[in-house]
Amino acid sequence: MDLIRAAISAGDRAALASVAVPDSYRAVVVRADEAEMFAGLSTKQKDPRKSLHVQEVPTPEVGPGEALVAVMASAINYNTVWTSIFEPVSTFGFLKRYGASSELAKKHDQPYHVVGSDLAGVVLKVGAGVSKWQVGDRVVAHCLSVELEDPQGHDDTMLDPQQRIWGFETNFGGLAELALVKSNQLMPKPEHLSWEEAAAPGLVNSTAYRQLVSHNGANMKQGDIVLIWGASGGLGGYATQFALNGGAIPVCIVSSPEKAELCRRMGAELIIDRSAENYQFWSDEHTQDPREWKRLGAKIRDLTGGEDPDIVFEHPGRETFGASVYVARRGGTIVTCASTSGYWHEFDNRYLWMSLKRIVGSHFANYRESWEANRLIAKGAIHPTLSNVYPLSETGQATYDVHRNLHQGKVGVLCLAEQEGQGVLDHEFRARHEQAINRFRGV
Numbered sequence: 001m002d003l004i005r006a007a008i009s010a011g012d013r014a015a016l017a018s019v020a021v022p023d024s025y026r027a028v029v030v031r032a033d034e035a036e037m038f039a040g041l042s043t044k045q046k047d048p049r050k051s052l053h054v055q056e057v058p059t060p061e062v063g064p065g066e067a068l069v070a071v072m073a074s075a076i077n078y079n080t081v082w083t084s085i086f087e088p089v090s091t092f093g094f095l096k097r098y099g100a101s102s103e104l105a106k107k108h109d110q111p112y113h114v115v116g117s118d119l120a121g122v123v124l125k126v127g128a129g130v131s132k133w134q135v136g137d138r139v140v141a142h143c144l145s146v147e148l149e150d151p152q153g154h155d156d157t158m159l160d161p162q163q164r165i166w167g168f169e170t171n172f173g174g175l176a177e178l179a180l181v182k183s184n185q186l187m188p189k190p191e192h193l194s195w196e197e198a199a200a201p202g203l204v205n206s207t208a209y210r211q212l213v214s215h216n217g218a219n220m221k222q223g224d225i226v227l228i229w230g231a232s233g234g235l236g237g238y239a240t241q242f243a244l245n246g247g248a249i250p251v252c253i254v255s256s257p258e259k260a261e262l263c264r265r266m267g268a269e270l271i272i273d274r275s276a277e278n279y280q281f282w283s284d285e286h287t288q289d290p291r292e293w294k295r296l297g298a299k300i301r302d303l304t305g306g307e308d309p310d311i312v313f314e315h316p317g318r319e320t321f322g323a324s325v326y327v328a329r330r331g332g333t334i335v336t337c338a339s340t341s342g343y344w345h346e347f348d349n350r351y352l353w354m355s356l357k358r359i360v361g362s363h364f365a366n367y368r369e370s371w372e373a374n375r376l377i378a379k380g381a382i383h384p385t386l387s388n389v390y391p392l393s394e395t396g397q398a399t400y401d402v403h404r405n406l407h408q409g410k411v412g413v414l415c416l417a418e419q420e421g422q423g424v425l426d427h428e429f430r431a432r433h434e435q436a437i438n439r440f441r442g443v
């Protein structure tokens with residue numbers, strides 16, 4: 001790995017091409033024989049520090065259409081929280097099914113799962129049929145893995161029946177020294193950013209772009225009022241930026257004064273601290289309290305001068321969904337990509353149909369949407385929201401922070417990069433955006 005690291009830091013493509021690909025590499029894994037280790041514990045009690053291990057794994061063969069990337073940095077996504085606590089199901093079922101789907105995919109079915117759905121790094125090897133990318137290219141990867149052998153995915157690749165999230169539903173993810181991707185996951189690294197800054201937006205930036213901006217999601221337009229749950233979190237930090245960048249008006253919901261401050265630093269003005277307001281949307285486990293929905297609606301109108309949200313950016317799920325449907329304006333859109341607090345949602349359907357609202361399901365993003373989201377980062381229109389950065393050996397702690405909601409924005413992980421701040425090539429462009437980058441990083 002030292003030779004690879006040295007060739008990358010010297011920017012020497014020829015040297016990189018001549019390095020023998022190592023037979024094995026360090027990776028963050030969960031193990032199939034530990035899938036029951038948290039049986040009987042509550043979600044909160046399940047500790048990613050116990051289930052995530054850093055271990056040596058064999059380097060997979062690089063098949064047609066694939067690329068092996070030397071990973072300089074990665075980041076934690078909530079999907080790694082789910083994998084590490086084996087909820088709602090163990091991800092080894094995904095690997096088994098994928099492995100059985102084709103000769104090429106067989107290698108994914110292993111007793112270990114290398115996790116992680118973000119990376120910034122350098123292409124180390126490409127498989128047969130790959131011509132767009134070469135050894136030495138500096139890249140980031142989005143996490144959409146598709147086969148595209150069926151017709152359904154050819155209008156929107158997210159509709160491919162063989163659509164999977166790399167590093168969650170496939171093996172050989174980004175929290176490692178090497179990662180295996182399909183070449184159509186690769187995108188150019190924004191060169192004004194360090195490795196860890198470039199890796200961090202990845203999954204959540206693309207997801208928020210489709211969910212909020214794309215015609216496949218809420219199709220936001222200027223002037224729209226956008227209610228954003230978890231507005232300083234992984235998804236929310238980018239949704240807030242897309243709203244501001246696109247001329248919409250975000251109403252940011254967060255749970256602490258520190259998180260409110262981060263939203264303010266991004267440029268948001270309308271902020272609700274849900275902890276200070278102490279909303280109790282559920283009076284007990286089975287019963288919601290519509291008076292609390294109304295209290296939230298009144299607070300939003302207070303802030304907006306009497307207007308209701310055109311779009312509600314949903315992901316907390318069960319706990320907030322009834323309120324989200326209620327507060328959306330007549331004809332408004334509730335766009336959802338997740339159910340962190342529970343996936344059995346309940347809402348009063350009268351508020352949906354009588355007020356002609358729409359619920360739109362959204363999931364990750366296609367290559368084009370991811371490319372656009374990354375392009376906005378490269379142009380300095382959207383900035384990484386990176387807070388803490390951990391070494392690979394402490395990925396368990398990094399994941400624990402996200403599981404326990406102790407973090408802001410994104411939590412980064414250094415893989416082959418030995419320290420923060422490496423990997424910037426375009427210093428002049430960075431200097432122009434340095435203040436904003438630091439503001440969004442909370443420096």
Ligand code: NAP
Pocket residue numbers: 077078079203204207229230231232233234235236253254255256259274315316319320337338339340341362363364365402405409
């Ligand atoms: P995150 O960084 O943990 O941020 C989520 C934020 O939501 C938290 O910081 C918290 O902010 C807020 N929140 C959490 N529980 C809440 C509750 N019960 N009520 C109200 N607000 C709550 O996670 P993320 O990366 O944004 O991901 C959020 C969810 O989306 C996860 O379930 C993840 O798996 C899912 N996801 C799905 C996709 C997809 O493609 N379908 C992509 C990315 C993520 P405050 O405490 O400040 O309110």
